[in-house]
Amino acid sequence: MTGPSERRFVIATNDYVDFVIFPPLIEALNKLAPNIQIHVKPTRSAVPYAAIDKKHVDIVIGFRAVLEPQSYFRQKTIKSDKLMCLVRKDHTVITGNSISFEQFLSSSHMVMSGHETGSGLIDNYLKELGVKRKVSLIMPTFLSAPRILANSDLVFSVALTLAEHFVQLAPLKMMPLPINCPDLDLIMVWHPLQEEEPAHEWLRQQILGTCHKLTG
Numbered sequence: 001m002t003g004p005s006e007r008r009f010v011i012a013t014n015d016y017v018d019f020v021i022f023p024p025l026i027e028a029l030n031k032l033a034p035n036i037q038i039h040v041k042p043t044r045s046a047v048p049y050a051a052i053d054k055k056h057v058d059i060v061i062g063f064r065a066v067l068e069p070q071s072y073f074r075q076k077t078i079k080s081d082k083l084m085c086l087v088r089k090d091h092t093v094i095t096g097n098s099i100s101f102e103q104f105l106s107s108s109h110m111v112m113s114g115h116e117t118g119s120g121l122i123d124n125y126l127k128e129l130g131v132k133r134k135v136s137l138i139m140p141t142f143l144s145a146p147r148i149l150a151n152s153d154l155v156f157s158v159a160l161t162l163a164e165h166f167v168q169l170a171p172l173k174m175m176p177l178p179i180n181c182p183d184l185d186l187i188m189v190w191h192p193l194q195e196e197e198p199a200h201e202w203l204r205q206q207i208l209g210t211c212h213k214l215t216g
Contacts, residue, residue: 146170
């Protein structure tokens with residue numbers, strides 16, 4: 001299926017999508033529609049509704065719990081991922097291939113957060129349990145995460161797909177999260193007026209197809 005001959009698409013998304021989804025997606029788009037332009041903008045909080053309304057953004061991709069999309073906008077789940085823990089292989093306390101709930105709470109954590117408080121989905125879940133973890137490092141992106149983890153005793157909770165990449169980049173080990181935290185649902189959000197626009201629908205299908213291949 002060929003795409004539009006020329007078109008500029010603006011996608012607002014997060015680092016997870018940049019790292020996991022975009023490499024195979026851009027490879028596919030370059031083959032099907034080499035003359036289109038993709039402009040990627042960052043978003044780490046709620047859906048930028050004003051930008052979608054004004055058609056400054058065509059599609060928003062992010063985790064449902066973070067975006068919290070309004071029902072008025074169209075949305076579709078395109079991928080799910082589990083949360084895992086990452087630590088260095090020679091961690092001084094977590095010496096095995098699992099981490100206990102007590103070790104999780106007593107450890108120093110690195111988090112990736114766009115919020116000033118550094119809180120995230122795990123912290124919200126722990127709050128419901130009446131406990132909290134110690135956050136020692138708050139990063140805006142995960143670019144340096146593998147190197148930081150390899151040279152510290154920090155614990156990093158991250159999506160499984162990213163964890164699988166990180167253990168190949170540094171001497172790290174991956175283990176299940178010791179709490180029953182829900183899976184991360186990755187969703188795609190767009191304006192209802194663009195629902196049947198051929199070029200927009202084509203791009204959504206390419207994104208969905210890429211995600212299906214990753215999970216298949």
